[in-house]
Amino acid sequence: MSNSPLLEIKDLHAGIGDKEILKGLSLTVDKNEVHAIMGPNGSGKSTLANVLAGHPGYKVTGGEVLFHGKSLLAMKPDERAHAGLFLAFQYPVAVPGVTMVNFLRQALNAKHGGEMPIREFREKLFSKMGLLKMDQEFARRYVNDGFSGGEKKRAEMLQMAMLEPSLAVLDETDSGLDIDALRTVAEGVNALMNPEMGLLLITHYQRLLNYIKPQFVHVLIDGRIVRSGGAELAEELERTGYEEEEALVAGGKA
Amino acid sequence: MTVATEQKLPVVALSKAIGAAEGDRPATAQLRSKAALLAEAMRLPDSYQERPWKYADVSGLDLAAYQPGAAANRGDEPESFRERYNLEHLAAGSTLVIQKNGDCTYSEASPGVTVVEVAKATGEEAATIDAKLGSVVPPERSKFTALHYAYMRGGLLVDIAANVEVPEPVRIVRELQVGQLAAPHTLIVTGANSRVHVVEDFRSSEADILALPVAEILPGHGATVRYTVLHRWGSNTRVFSEGQLLSGPDSTFVSTNLVVGGRLVKGHVESSLTGRGSSSELFGVFVGDHDQQIDFYTLQDHIGADTRSDLLYKSALADQARSAYYGLTRVGLEARNADAFQQDHNLLLSPEARADSDPVLEILTNDIIRCNHGATTGPVDDEQLFYLESRGVPRKQAEAMLVRGFLNEVLARVPQQALRDEMEQIIDEKLAAVSS
Numbered sequence: 121m122s123n124s125p126l127l128e129i130k131d132l133h134a135g136i137g138d139k140e141i142l143k144g145l146s147l148t149v150d151k152n153e154v155h156a157i158m159g160p161n162g163s164g165k166s167t168l169a170n171v172l173a174g175h176p177g178y179k180v181t182g183g184e185v186l187f188h189g190k191s192l193l194a195m196k197p198d199e200r201a202h203a204g205l206f207l208a209f210q211y212p213v214a215v216p217g218v219t220m221v222n223f224l225r226q227a228l229n230a231k232h233g234g235e236m237p238i239r240e241f242r243e244k245l246f247s248k249m250g251l252l253k254m255d256q257e258f259a260r261r262y263v264n265d266g267f268s269g270g271e272k273k274r275a276e277m278l279q280m281a282m283l284e285p286s287l288a289v290l291d292e293t294d295s296g297l298d299i300d301a302l303r304t305v306a307e308g309v310n311a312l313m314n315p316e317m318g319l320l321l322i323t324h325y326q327r328l329l330n331y332i333k334p335q336f337v338h339v340l341i342d343g344r345i346v347r348s349g350g351a352e353l354a355e356e357l358e359r360t361g362y363e364e365e366e367a368l369v370a371g372g373k374a
Numbered sequence: 375m376t377v378a379t380e381q382k383l384p385v386v387a388l389s390k391a392i393g394a395a396e397g398d399r400p401a402t403a404q405l406r407s408k409a410a411l412l413a414e415a416m417r418l419p420d421s422y423q424e425r426p427w428k429y430a431d432v433s434g435l436d437l438a439a440y441q442p443g444a445a446a447n448r449g450d451e452p453e454s455f456r457e458r459y460n461l462e463h464l465a466a467g468s469t470l471v472i473q474k475n476g477d478c479t480y481s482e483a484s485p486g487v488t489v490v491e492v493a494k495a496t497g498e499e500a501a502t503i504d505a506k507l508g509s510v511v512p513p514e515r516s517k518f519t520a521l522h523y524a525y526m527r528g529g530l531l532v533d534i535a536a537n538v539e540v541p542e543p544v545r546i547v548r549e550l551q552v553g554q555l556a557a558p559h560t561l562i563v564t565g566a567n568s569r570v571h572v573v574e575d576f577r578s579s580e581a582d583i584l585a586l587p588v589a590e591i592l593p594g595h596g597a598t599v600r601y602t603v604l605h606r607w608g609s610n611t612r613v614f615s616e617g618q619l620l621s622g623p624d625s626t627f628v629s630t631n632l633v634v635g636g637r638l639v640k641g642h643v644e645s646s647l648t649g650r651g652s653s654s655e656l657f658g659v660f661v662g663d664h665d666q667q668i669d670f671y672t673l674q675d676h677i678g679a680d681t682r683s684d685l686l687y688k689s690a691l692a693d694q695a696r697s698a699y700y701g702l703t704r705v706g707l708e709a710r711n712a713d714a715f716q717q718d719h720n721l722l723l724s725p726e727a728r729a730d731s732d733p734v735l736e737i738l739t740n741d742i743i744r745c746n747h748g749a750t751t752g753p754v755d756d757e758q759l760f761y762l763e764s765r766g767v768p769r770k771q772a773e774a775m776l777v778r779g780f781l782n783e784v785l786a787r788v789p790q791q792a793l794r795d796e797m798e799q800i801i802d803e804k805l806a807a808v809s810s
Contacts, residue, residue, distance in 0.1 A: 216779060217778065226771065
């Protein structure tokens with residue numbers, strides 16, 4: 121197991137209903153690596169995030185995904201979380217009536233397969249909230265209910281901090297954030313990153329990557345990775361946009 | 375379905391015997407005999423004709439099968455009764471009354487609180503009862519209310535003097551152990567600027583029981599009354615309950631019905647906002663499973679000017695359980711500046727569960743602040759479920775969390791932490807039984 125890469129996606133085909141969105145996507149992410157997947161709207165970015173997390177609305181039609189060398193696609197969503205996968209949602213849903221603290225406690229207990237002592241839990245919660253510069257009052261609020269855009273993203277980061285995943289997938293974490301909120305969230309991610317962990321950033325724009333530096337950048341067009349490079353690729357895309365890449369893909373098809 | 379032939383019940387004779395055993399004063403005896411005649415003459419509510427009864431077909435109910443005024447169960451509670459009733463969390467010295475089959479077995483009142491049995495009251499309290507009993511919910515409202523007054527036993531007056539604030543909830547535990555027709559009455563009369571929370575805690579055995587509780591609530595000028603009913607009936611108990619507020623000026627009323635037990639719980643909750651500047655908040659939280667039926671009718675009746683009402687009813691239904699909600703918000707001609715809100719939400723936990731929901735507005739004046747209503751019915755939200763699962767919470771547990779969260783929105787409005795915890799625990803126990 122220690123020899124297998126953290127995440128291996130091989131020729132993944134997936135979509136909604138009969139519509140194929142991912143058309144043979146391959147990608148390997150190892151520990152201590154930060155990857156960014158960039159692409160225009162409709163290229164399959166959110167589909168990839170949802171398929172990895174096991175959203176029941178998406179159907180996998182081909183290929184495989186190995187996580188710590190085991191088939192991820194065979195696992196239920198909660199089992200994926202227990203195995204160390206975390207998805208920070210682009211649009212986290214509100215869960216009125218369920219407090220953050222209750223939610224986090226149940227999630228942690230489920231992951232550890234038993235009751236974590238309440239004191240230990242509280243100490244951990246408050247230290248992670250401190251790390252993310254969050255007010256303790258936040259823990260008593262209902263999950264994402266009435267949260268601002270920035271609060272939602274910080275709540276996602278808090279969940280990530282508490283669950284300590286080996287692979288975190290951040291789906292458009294920069295969307296809906298002003299520059300200050302973006303900086304706070306990015307600082308949080310950087311503080312949580314460790315050498316045993318891998319990070320997959322999914323983003324339309326380059327601006328998140330000013331704060332979280334990827335070693336690898338991949339361009340996703342029409343359900344496939346069409347180009348990979350280093351951090352400089354993101355800057356190039358910021359200047360040129362996706363049209364050139366899209367044209368190349370369109371040309372290849374013709 | 376055939377309409378049952380009207381059942382002839384010997385109500386008058388039975389009710390006389392109960393009145394004699396209770397030791398009725400003349401006013402109560404008069405109310406009782408009037409009700410007995412009505413009960414003999416009246417028909418059962420007709421689900422085709424009477425809107426609040428649309429979803430509760432009672433034509434097949436065999437009233438003759440139920441014996442009113444069950445065998446006496448006198449005797450004091452043993453030392454360990456707080457443990458037996460799960461009441462250990464109640465604050466020491468707070469008001470507690472326990473009735474078994476209509477007989478008082480324990481009674482303790484905190485300073486400023488008067489709780490007295492209708493038949494045993496004397497002096498001013500007797501005068502209050504004689505003047506108010508049956509004045510808010512009249513015997514002629516339905517055959518069930520007529521039967522209630524005819525067979526009433528162990529009725530209680532809760533009387534709070536002016537300017538008294540009762541810090542801890544007043545708890546009335548009424549337990550029915552043997553098969554019977556039970557008619558418990560609660561009359562709450564409060565003085566100006568007083569404040570009290572009365573918790574009526576209904577429990578029953580698995581015997582075949584028909585319960586016809588009535589509550590009449592009369593808050594004084596500027597007073598606040600909270601009235602919470604815990605319906606923890608056994609699964610063979612049918613309940614037809616009436617609760618009605620008649621508001622004093624600037625008074626506040628908060629009603630909460632928590633239903634987890636009973637085969638059929640039919641509740642009518644009426645709030646008559648007569649007093650200028652008065653307000654009412656009506657809450658309901660129901661969890662049903664198997665073939666339980668929970669059916670509530672509510673009335674937010676804005677009669678006086680500057681009145682405000684809010685309503686939030688929520689049900690979670692498993693198996694073949696059914697809920698029905700019919701709620702009327704009425705704004706009368708004189709009810710200027712009325713502010714009314716009404717919401718009914720239902721969560722269906724199985725494909726066979728069913729909820730009918732009819733919130734209705736009837737507005738007779740243009741001069742209102744707000745008058746809104748809304749209703750939803752549906753299964754647990756898939757996106758919420760996936761969100762919790764993606765954080766490692768297994769599906770079953772995630773579902774339970776969502777149901778609890780859904781109902782918590784009502785419980786969050788209970789101000790006393792200990793009572794809120796108790797209500798949460800009642801719901802948790804019910805939900806655990808549902809999912810197992």
